[in-house]
Amino acid sequence: MTADSLPVPPIPSLSMEPLSKASHGPHSLLFKHLLSTLLEVLRLSTLALVISLEAILVLQKWKPIFHFLLLSIFVFISIIEPYFRSSTPVYLVDFSCFKPPNFCKVPPSFFLENASKLGYFDKESVAFMAKILTSSGLGEETYLPPALHCIPPKSHQQESIKEAEMVLLPIMEDLLCKTKISPQDIDILIVSCSGFCPSPSLSSIIINKFSMRDDVRSFSLSGMGCGAGAIAIDMAQNLLKVHKNSYAVVLSTEILSIGWYPGNERSKLLINCTFRMGSAAILLTNKNEARKSSKYKLFSSVRTQRSFEDKSYMSAFREEDSEGKLGVTVQSDVFQIFGEVLRFNITILGAQILPPLEKFWHGVSTIRKRFFEKSREIYVPNFKSVIQHFCLPTSGRALIREVAKGLKLGENEDEAALMTLHRFGNQSSSSLWYELAYMEAKGMVKKGDKMWVLGMGTGPKCCSLVWECLRPIVDESIKGPWADSIDRYPITP
Numbered sequence: 001m002t003a004d005s006l007p008v009p010p011i012p013s014l015s016m017e018p019l020s021k022a023s024h025g026p027h028s029l030l031f032k033h034l035l036s037t038l039l040e041v042l043r044l045s046t047l048a049l050v051i052s053l054e055a056i057l058v059l060q061k062w063k064p065i066f067h068f069l070l071l072s073i074f075v076f077i078s079i080i081e082p083y084f085r086s087s088t089p090v091y092l093v094d095f096s097c098f099k100p101p102n103f104c105k106v107p108p109s110f111f112l113e114n115a116s117k118l119g120y121f122d123k124e125s126v127a128f129m130a131k132i133l134t135s136s137g138l139g140e141e142t143y144l145p146p147a148l149h150c151i152p153p154k155s156h157q158q159e160s161i162k163e164a165e166m167v168l169l170p171i172m173e174d175l176l177c178k179t180k181i182s183p184q185d186i187d188i189l190i191v192s193c194s195g196f197c198p199s200p201s202l203s204s205i206i207i208n209k210f211s212m213r214d215d216v217r218s219f220s221l222s223g224m225g226c227g228a229g230a231i232a233i234d235m236a237q238n239l240l241k242v243h244k245n246s247y248a249v250v251l252s253t254e255i256l257s258i259g260w261y262p263g264n265e266r267s268k269l270l271i272n273c274t275f276r277m278g279s280a281a282i283l284l285t286n287k288n289e290a291r292k293s294s295k296y297k298l299f300s301s302v303r304t305q306r307s308f309e310d311k312s313y314m315s316a317f318r319e320e321d322s323e324g325k326l327g328v329t330v331q332s333d334v335f336q337i338f339g340e341v342l343r344f345n346i347t348i349l350g351a352q353i354l355p356p357l358e359k360f361w362h363g364v365s366t367i368r369k370r371f372f373e374k375s376r377e378i379y380v381p382n383f384k385s386v387i388q389h390f391c392l393p394t395s396g397r398a399l400i401r402e403v404a405k406g407l408k409l410g411e412n413e414d415e416a417a418l419m420t421l422h423r424f425g426n427q428s429s430s431s432l433w434y435e436l437a438y439m440e441a442k443g444m445v446k447k448g449d450k451m452w453v454l455g456m457g458t459g460p461k462c463c464s465l466v467w468e469c470l471r472p473i474v475d476e477s478i479k480g481p482w483a484d485s486i487d488r489y490p491i492t493p
Contacts, residue, residue, distance in 0.1 A: 225457025
């Protein structure tokens, strides 16, 4: 990757894939797509049948009692049908985001000054990182851990443990304080961190520090990239389907001291420039009594990946360079590959949540392109017909805008992602929660609104979460990570 390749190439059209193309993905997702489509056809067919029978009854001048019976049966089926399809509800009670201390702030000028003093970066590498920082969309107040403020940076095991405790323990305490639950109440614990996997695990560190129960079901996810936060939620909701009347806590972060790259291969320098401190803690439950107090309910979850393709699998890879220095190689076509992963994901998501009319127009455009006008683009469904807010991956300003363009979002609908990137940088798997915190602090989220939380990471993999707001969100502007800066945003990045 060269400096000339810095501009992000256009992401392929994000229209939903035809079923024949979607069939190259996992069979279970294809089955869900087919089942959703079949249920939609069955529902419309039932409606058409009822209308036809009603017309016959009117023409035959049958007694009103028959009209009443027919309509009653239809209404009854319509009422009970969602109960047969619905699974165990999963509620998001509340969440917390870590606000790093001010002494961790790293303006771009300070970052470049330190980089030039280290001795192992040549002038071309420093100039390359300066160009990345200029175009990335990061502001002056992002944060790096204390270990990376040192000259040279400290990247050994003990420093990484200190960093993990620094970013995870405070948000766990804050979440417990917010929700008024005890560590002993937690039944499931999931900690996601892509690049740092110590032994004992990060989940064991949390269990030890908070003296949690001996039967808590704990998991540590590593190597899942920036999509790990959303994937951990998907994992938690599957566990909550099995373990009734339970609380699940998900912690998401990235440990940066272990991931610092001290070499000069440009494809590995991107991580140094844009990744910054951050962590989030989320409390989920399937307890029925939690509905009134919870902020959100999980409306839909779709997880896809394309690791079965060699080209996709190698698009972002942790490896040693020619001098034996470890770093993450980001290929120049990684964003195009992410576009393909996202397109397959929204094919499944669209089948689950889009209204019948949007599905109809997409189907018509697919048939037209395949058999009549091959040059025409397939219709991109209007996800805004069911979703009011969007939390997009914060891998860079250009990527955010390309994803928003591909989804045909409005001018301000990528605001949360762009402002989070500017204020906090790319915080890997926890960025999505800072975006949601931004929306809450701005008073954007209303009761009944739905938001699409989109996680994408190396593998490559994609996980879409759609949440429904259950209650008014108030007073969030005076607490959380945005409390001291929300009045300054939005700005023109």
